[in-house]
Amino acid sequence: MNVLIVYHSDYGNTQKMASSIAAGMRASQSDIRIISKSCEETDLNDLIDADVIVFGSSVHMGSMAWPMKKLIDQAGKLWMDGSLEGKVGGLFVTGGGFGGAGGGVEQTMISLYSNFLEHGMIVIGFPKSLPGYADGGLQWGPYGRTGNHEGMPCGISDAALAAARSYGAHLAETALNIIDN
Numbered sequence: 031m032n033v034l035i036v037y038h039s040d041y042g043n044t045q046k047m048a049s050s051i052a053a054g055m056r057a058s059q060s061d062i063r064i065i066s067k068s069c070e071e072t073d074l075n076d077l078i079d080a081d082v083i084v085f086g087s088s089v090h091m092g093s094m095a096w097p098m099k100k101l102i103d104q105a106g107k108l109w110m111d112g113s114l115e116g117k118v119g120g121l122f123v124t125g126g127g128f129g130g131a132g133g134g135v136e137q138t139m140i141s142l143y144s145n146f147l148e149h150g151m152i153v154i155g156f157p158k159s160l161p162g163y164a165d166g167g168l169q170w171g172p173y174g175r176t177g178n179h180e181g182m183p184c185g186i187s188d189a190a191l192a193a194a195r196s197y198g199a200h201l202a203e204t205a206l207n208i209i210d211n
């Protein structure tokens with residue numbers, strides 16, 4: 031199973047989430063190949079070659095960061111011939127949590143999933159029964175809040191990274207079941 035993790039990260043928090051997702055996937059399934067890249071490093075062949083595509087973005091002004099949107103729009107070409115159809119998709123997001131209520135995190139997650147579904151992909155959320163959900167999860171996927179109550183950056187918590195590992199393990203196991211059957 032080929033996994034592609036694509037992230038946008040200016041200050042490293044989303045990249046740390048990407049590493050934790052990869053660690054969780056590897057811990058769950060030893061026989062998988064994982065490539066992890068920034069949006070800028072990713073081309074359309076990377077998407078075509080993957081069985082599982084995981085997108086991670088920081089929240090920017092209430093939605094995904096523009097390099098992620100640029101990649102998604104470029105991948106619109108793949109929609110024409112359905113080359114992503116049947117692949118498995120997952121996601122993760124970090125945000126400052128502006129206003130204490132997410133600052134657009136759910137909008138970001140839903141629009142990432144909307145793109146996967148438009149391509150005919152199968153999406154894997156984050157069940158509440160999994161370890162880490164209560165501290166770093168939303169039903170859509172893991173979320174790391176990186177801002178404090180004053181709106182200042184405070185880094186990503188171990189709890190959010192643990193949730194990302196847990197989600198990675200779930201994603202790898204579920205994807206393998208789908209792909210093998």
Ligand SMILES: Cc1cc2nc3c(=O)[nH]c(=O)nc-3n(C[C@H](O)[C@H](O)[C@H](O)COP(=O)(O)O)c2cc1C
Nearest residue numbers: 039040041042043044088089091092125126127133
């Ligand atoms: C241009 C810009 C816009 C942002 N807008 C939001 C926002 O609307 N909501 C939010 O919760 N956080 C917002 N943030 C905070 C980032 O999402 C947060 O710091 C994130 O964890 C950064 O991830 P990174 O370390 O991977 O770059 C914004 C940050 C930047 C740079």
